[in-house]
Amino acid sequence: MLPEHSPFSPEQRQTLETLIAGLSVPQRFWLAGYLSADETATAVRAPAAPVAATKLAILFGTESGNSEKLANLSAKEAKKRGFAPAVKNVADITLADLAKIENLLVIISTWGDGDAPETATTFVKELTTTTLALPKLRYSVCALGDTSYEKFCQTGKDVDARLEAFGATRIFPRQDCDVDYEDAHRNWLDGALKAFGPAETSPTVSIAPISAQATVEYGRKNPFQAELTERVLLNGEGTSKETWHYEISLEGSGLAYEPGDSLAVIPTNAPDVVEGILKSSRLTGSESVALNGSGEKTVADALREDFDVTALSRPVLTKLQAFAQSKKLATLLAEDAKEQFKDYLWGRWIADAIADFAPQGISAADLVSILRKLPPRLYSISSSPLAHTGEVHITVASVRYHAHGTDRKGVASTYLADLVQKGGRVPVYTNTNKNFRMPASGDTPIIMVGPGTGVAPFRAFVEHRAALGQTGKSWLFFGDQHYTYDFLYQLEWQEHLASGALTRLDVAFSRDQPEKVYVQHRLQDRAKELYDWLENGAHFYVCGDANRMAHDVHGALVSIVENQGAKSRDAAEAYVEDLKKSKRYQRDVY
Amino acid sequence: MSDKTLAKLSANEGIKIRSNYLRGTIEDGLANLSTGALSEDDQQLIKFHGSYQQDDRDLRPNRGKHRLEKAYSFMLRIRVPGGVATPAQWLDVDRVASAYANGTIKLTTRQAFQLHGIIKTNLKRTIKEINDSAMDTIAACGDVNRNVMCNPNPFLSSIHDQVLKAARDISDHLTPRTRAYHEIWLDDEKITSSEVEEEPIYGKTYLPRKFKITIAVPPSNDVDIYANDLSFIAIVEKGTLTGYNVAVGGGMGMTHGNEATFPRLAEVIGFCKPDQVVDVAEKVVLVQRDYGDRTDRKHARLKYTIEDRGIGWFASELNRYLGYKLKPAKPFEFKHNGDRFGWVEDEAGNFHYTLFVEGGRVLDTADYPMRTGLREIAKIHDGDFRLTANQNLIIANVSAKKRVEVEALLEKYGLAQSHKRSALRLNSIACVALPTCGLALAEAERYLPDVITNLEEKLEQVGLRHDAITIRMTGCPNGCGRPFISEIGFVGRGPDRYNVYLGGGHAGQRLSKLYRQDVPADQIQPVLAPILEHYAKERAEGEHFGDFVIRTGYVAATAQGNDFHKNIKPAALPASR
Numbered sequence A: 001m002l003p004e005h006s007p008f009s010p011e012q013r014q015t016l017e018t019l020i021a022g023l024s025v026p027q028r029f030w031l032a033g034y035l036s037a038d039e040t041a042t043a044v045r046a047p048a049a050p051v052a053a054t055k056l057a058i059l060f061g062t063e064s065g066n067s068e069k070l071a072n073l074s075a076k077e078a079k080k081r082g083f084a085p086a087v088k089n090v091a092d093i094t095l096a097d098l099a100k101i102e103n104l105l106v107i108i109s110t111w112g113d114g115d116a117p118e119t120a121t122t123f124v125k126e127l128t129t130t131t132l133a134l135p136k137l138r139y140s141v142c143a144l145g146d147t148s149y150e151k152f153c154q155t156g157k158d159v160d161a162r163l164e165a166f167g168a169t170r171i172f173p174r175q176d177c178d179v180d181y182e183d184a185h186r187n188w189l190d191g192a193l194k195a196f197g198p199a200e201t202s203p204t205v206s207i208a209p210i211s212a213q214a215t216v217e218y219g220r221k222n223p224f225q226a227e228l229t230e231r232v233l234l235n236g237e238g239t240s241k242e243t244w245h246y247e248i249s250l251e252g253s254g255l256a257y258e259p260g261d262s263l264a265v266i267p268t269n270a271p272d273v274v275e276g277i278l279k280s281s282r283l284t285g286s287e288s289v290a291l292n293g294s295g296e297k298t299v300a301d302a303l304r305e306d307f308d309v310t311a312l313s314r315p316v317l318t319k320l321q322a323f324a325q326s327k328k329l330a331t332l333l334a335e336d337a338k339e340q341f342k343d344y345l346w347g348r349w350i351a352d353a354i355a356d357f358a359p360q361g362i363s364a365a366d367l368v369s370i371l372r373k374l375p376p377r378l379y380s381i382s383s384s385p386l387a388h389t390g391e392v393h394i395t396v397a398s399v400r401y402h403a404h405g406t407d408r409k410g411v412a413s414t415y416l417a418d419l420v421q422k423g424g425r426v427p428v429y430t431n432t433n434k435n436f437r438m439p440a441s442g443d444t445p446i447i448m449v450g451p452g453t454g455v456a457p458f459r460a461f462v463e464h465r466a467a468l469g470q471t472g473k474s475w476l477f478f479g480d481q482h483y484t485y486d487f488l489y490q491l492e493w494q495e496h497l498a499s500g501a502l503t504r505l506d507v508a509f510s511r512d513q514p515e516k517v518y519v520q521h522r523l524q525d526r527a528k529e530l531y532d533w534l535e536n537g538a539h540f541y542v543c544g545d546a547n548r549m550a551h552d553v554h555g556a557l558v559s560i561v562e563n564q565g566a567k568s569r570d571a572a573e574a575y576v577e578d579l580k581k582s583k584r585y586q587r588d589v590y
Numbered sequence B: 001m002s003d004k005t006l007a008k009l010s011a012n013e014g015i016k017i018r019s020n021y022l023r024g025t026i027e028d029g030l031a032n033l034s035t036g037a038l039s040e041d042d043q044q045l046i047k048f049h050g051s052y053q054q055d056d057r058d059l060r061p062n063r064g065k066h067r068l069e070k071a072y073s074f075m076l077r078i079r080v081p082g083g084v085a086t087p088a089q090w091l092d093v094d095r096v097a098s099a100y101a102n103g104t105i106k107l108t109t110r111q112a113f114q115l116h117g118i119i120k121t122n123l124k125r126t127i128k129e130i131n132d133s134a135m136d137t138i139a140a141c142g143d144v145n146r147n148v149m150c151n152p153n154p155f156l157s158s159i160h161d162q163v164l165k166a167a168r169d170i171s172d173h174l175t176p177r178t179r180a181y182h183e184i185w186l187d188d189e190k191i192t193s194s195e196v197e198e199e200p201i202y203g204k205t206y207l208p209r210k211f212k213i214t215i216a217v218p219p220s221n222d223v224d225i226y227a228n229d230l231s232f233i234a235i236v237e238k239g240t241l242t243g244y245n246v247a248v249g250g251g252m253g254m255t256h257g258n259e260a261t262f263p264r265l266a267e268v269i270g271f272c273k274p275d276q277v278v279d280v281a282e283k284v285v286l287v288q289r290d291y292g293d294r295t296d297r298k299h300a301r302l303k304y305t306i307e308d309r310g311i312g313w314f315a316s317e318l319n320r321y322l323g324y325k326l327k328p329a330k331p332f333e334f335k336h337n338g339d340r341f342g343w344v345e346d347e348a349g350n351f352h353y354t355l356f357v358e359g360g361r362v363l364d365t366a367d368y369p370m371r372t373g374l375r376e377i378a379k380i381h382d383g384d385f386r387l388t389a390n391q392n393l394i395i396a397n398v399s400a401k402k403r404v405e406v407e408a409l410l411e412k413y414g415l416a417q418s419h420k421r422s423a424l425r426l427n428s429i430a431c432v433a434l435p436t437c438g439l440a441l442a443e444a445e446r447y448l449p450d451v452i453t454n455l456e457e458k459l460e461q462v463g464l465r466h467d468a469i470t471i472r473m474t475g476c477p478n479g480c481g482r483p484f485i486s487e488i489g490f491v492g493r494g495p496d497r498y499n500v501y502l503g504g505g506h507a508g509q510r511l512s513k514l515y516r517q518d519v520p521a522d523q524i525q526p527v528l529a530p531i532l533e534h535y536a537k538e539r540a541e542g543e544h545f546g547d548f549v550i551r552t553g554y555v556a557a558t559a560q561g562n563d564f565h566k567n568i569k570p571a572a573l574p575a576s577r
């Protein structure tokens, strides 16, 4: 029986019930998928929802799009359960709008070092600096994060706390999600929706989970097995860097992307790394383990393909302690030992922890029970789909370092560098990034600041403008260690300059002279022209290192506006804040 | 000049004319950060400023694969007239070598410093800092007078003071007057177009080709006067400098397979008084400026002007330019062109230490921290440093009381042993060649040491360890290591292939002759070992190797440049082997 409050007139319910009753299970699934896939179609078929439906606001704050995906998924599900959901990006609302909301779901991620996503900073800042009274608001928060970061899900936690402080009612507890967030989210959503309204049982609920997957697209659950068609080392002999250019074929995948998007790569762990954790666990590797969903596997295979076997985090160590019962680990996990804990994590892997705290080893089943799923890695796409039809290019710096007496390496970057040969396959899917987009008009001047691998998306930008014959001025600021060895894509930039696709190029190489020179210094050197460009409507893009570069470049930008525009510090900051709001200042930093 | 005559002129003449006194577009070129290179024309012009654009030839093959242009960098040649530098200047060059160059200092065959591997973005500050240290790079290269050499004679300090002054006066007098150098590198005011600018000596087109001047003090011909355009041979009578013999028309450079090009010995044409030296130098330059061949760069040196018109013509034309006649040349004798190593004391009671610097390359290696040692010495040294024309270094004018300190440092850094080597090695010169030299056809500086090591075994056997034989290797026939006037000369023809020349004069007074063409690198030892053995057994009393190989018929003697390519024995050519 369709629910009373379902958005149908009694007549409609009548016909639908008889119709559905006459459908086979496959037919129902198909219909569910079809309807949920095609919003507009549904909208046309069913007249505008009557007042009966409970309004539900779903706010998301995102950097790389996960929260947005989940927000849309939540909306579909909520609709099925009879809600009238409205999805919004926190970037597009003001605190005042909150007062108008009665039922709210928030899905927001954490970035940088416990910071809000770029586009959510303003909203979160206001939320934490002003006070409101929201007695009528009922809400629940789903926080996206990564347990390998110290400030796990910080932004979600903050938002949750503030709303409570404003007198709003948390009708369902906050869910903190690690990088493998699907299941956690689904459970949270189910619980939260039930808490909001009279939750429904069959037929919708039984359909819901399937309908969520019904729309077939390549994603983290089913990545596209793409061929690696070309690999080029971009650093010259004599360098201390290792930056690779990878060309990947998307032929037949139907995967599409735009400049500014990123490519997710699903790596496998290196044999020697798997060896290491097996050794410290005192396992042979042939022990078999059960995986929820994908059946049985030898632990060696599971460790290579399914689990994050390196990144140390509090959750992992807490779970390990359950088996290890180690005094040393207990003291390290103690609330008052935060600093020691941090120091211990630095440069260590899970294998080190097992060796240190569970010298006796650990069973295969226990081992996989303390590990999280192997998260995909994102790479800014460095190709224009127009310039390289059917291909996607990425520019990856291999992470290799020495710590605690052994050489260590990054999982995904060295998976690509060491384990995938030309002609081999890489599991990938594309990841849209609405917050890093070329200007709508090809005439708008663009300033691109991209040192190191940060240059990746700008290769795509310039190729794209060249392909479209767009004539807007473009100015690239690039930097790395040495001019002679680390000038990524130098020959290509020379061609783009010659053809006019790139108007200006400024470079900063930090180790070519006694004093260190970085892109922010070059920006300062060009302060006057740069400000003129901004005044003439230029968009300002920054990509690359989040920890220092992005911050220093931001500082340079503000002081350039301050000095060249003869403005007060506050006025300059407002000017830059405006650039952000009007999407003329966009960042893709990591 | 009409377009017609312009057309006939060699390309560089047009570049010079268009350059507005050597400015060209160098400043814009430096500002363009997308490439480490300069435009073709500016690459020619920058030579006049003392720098050559180069690229690391070791890296060339793979650069494109990395989507990088060639590994461009600049070589910087620092003028040191007479080869005398102060300890402070040494320390500055040493510092700059680490800060902007490849960490080595090259002591050249013309008593200058060279730095390699300076990238474009560092070139300006490097030149500026060199000038701050009272040295310069202008006219170190280009179609002008180059670094003026003079014998760094440690024995007669009073004479050395006079010849050094002469060398400096000549150098100053012939330094280009253009402001371009100061505008581009030292941020001096631009000359506003209204003011007319003058190059009183050179004019807009400078010289047809490079021009080289030396001053020698017999019996040492260490500066190799016979390989220079113009040389002054100091005539010392009863301890006083009475004047100079004037020699003109020497040069080394030639091109494989082009017999119209050849090395040539300078000829002595007369004698002048000490106070006429600068005037004579200027007028020789002017004659070459006006008569030198500007249509063919391979035929533009003074040696060809003289070869074509005759030495008699040149002498009288010079006298005309001078307005007076040179006196008849005075007798003199050169005994050698090598250096004397270790400590010597001069008449004034000061001490001089000549250090052997293999290939003229000052650098630190794990087992031989030469550069550090010299830096430490420079910090306490109260005399001066003298670069020799054989790429070695003299720690000169060490006071008696300082000598102990200097000796201690020489010991500490292993420099005291520098000349405990075979006489063959001590008398060797190798040009730079690979990887920086753009003209190199084969290795030289990086390879000659191995060649000598292979020969030393033989020398030990036959007891020649202490016999001085001059041996020189260059990577191409331009002859930067003056290989055609050494007793044994190797000249690169291609990768691992060398022409072997024999019979040069021990004092650099006679050209050598081709003995074997295209000898594979690993065949050099087998080719030479028997001749050395023969020399050890059958040489006459005091007979030099260069004379021996002629007497015993390995090669015919070469009388002068125009005879260099003649009388080559059939056995020399691969065809007949």
Ligand code: SRM
Residues within 6 Å of the ligand: B052, B054, B075, B077, B107, B108, B109, B110, B111, B112, B113, B114, B140, B146, B147, B210, B212, B224, B227, B250, B251, B252, B253, B254, B301, B360, B391, B430, B431, B432, B433, B436, B437, B438, B439, B478, B479, B480, B481, B482
């Ligand atoms: C550094 C030095 C050799 C060394 O190992 O010391 C040298 C190095 C070069 N010489 Fe030289 N020449 C050097 C002394 C000589 C000499 C010896 C001398 O002057 O006593 C000669 C033979 C004498 C003569 O001039 O005939 C010499 C004859 C040449 C020539 C041939 C000139 C000719 O008339 O044929 C060239 C090529 C050219 O000029 O076209 C040349 C060109 C070059 C260049 C600049 C190659 C180029 O033009 O691109 C070499 C730079 C290599 C590098 O990577 O540093 N270099 N060059 C010497 C620097 C002297 C200085 O401080 O000014």
Ligand SMILES: Cc1cc2nc3c(=O)[nH]c(=O)nc-3n(C[C@H](O)[C@H](O)[C@H](O)COP(=O)(O)OP(=O)(O)OC[C@H]3O[C@@H](n4cnc5c(N)ncnc54)[C@H](O)[C@@H]3O)c2cc1C
Residues within 6 Å of the ligand: A064, A262, A310, A346, A347, A377, A378, A379, A380, A381, A395, A396, A397, A398, A399, A400, A401, A402, A403, A409, A410, A411, A412, A413, A414, A453, A454, A456, A588, A589, A590
């Ligand atoms: C939106 C986005 C775009 C990106 N674009 C690019 C791109 O275009 N190119 C690119 O190369 N990367 C890019 N990245 C980063 C990329 O996703 C990966 O984070 C990076 O390649 C490292 O992943 P990994 O698996 O190789 O290393 P991991 O296995 O994740 O190891 C990294 C960890 O190793 C440790 N570590 C690393 N170095 C040291 C050290 N010296 N000492 C001690 N510990 C150390 C740190 O804990 C670090 O977190 C992007 C990231 C995002 C989010």
Ligand SMILES: Cc1cc2nc3c(=O)[nH]c(=O)nc-3n(C[C@H](O)[C@H](O)[C@H](O)COP(=O)(O)O)c2cc1C
Residues within 6 Å of the ligand: A061, A062, A063, A064, A065, A066, A067, A068, A108, A109, A110, A111, A112, A113, A114, A115, A117, A144, A145, A146, A147, A149, A150, A151, A152, A153, A154, A179, A546, A589, A590
């Ligand atoms: C550069 C970077 C920094 C991050 N910092 C944190 C952090 O401090 N705390 C955290 O819990 N998660 C952190 N994360 C993990 C993200 O929150 C996680 O990937 C999330 O799924 C992203 O969701 P979004 O696509 O909606 O932005 C970080 C991720 C990246 C790439």
Ligand code: SF4
Residues within 6 Å of the ligand: B431, B432, B433, B434, B437, B438, B439, B440, B441, B444, B474, B475, B476, B477, B478, B479, B480, B481
């Ligand atoms: S001789 Fe030839 S190879 Fe050697 S430095 Fe001179 S030009 Fe270069």
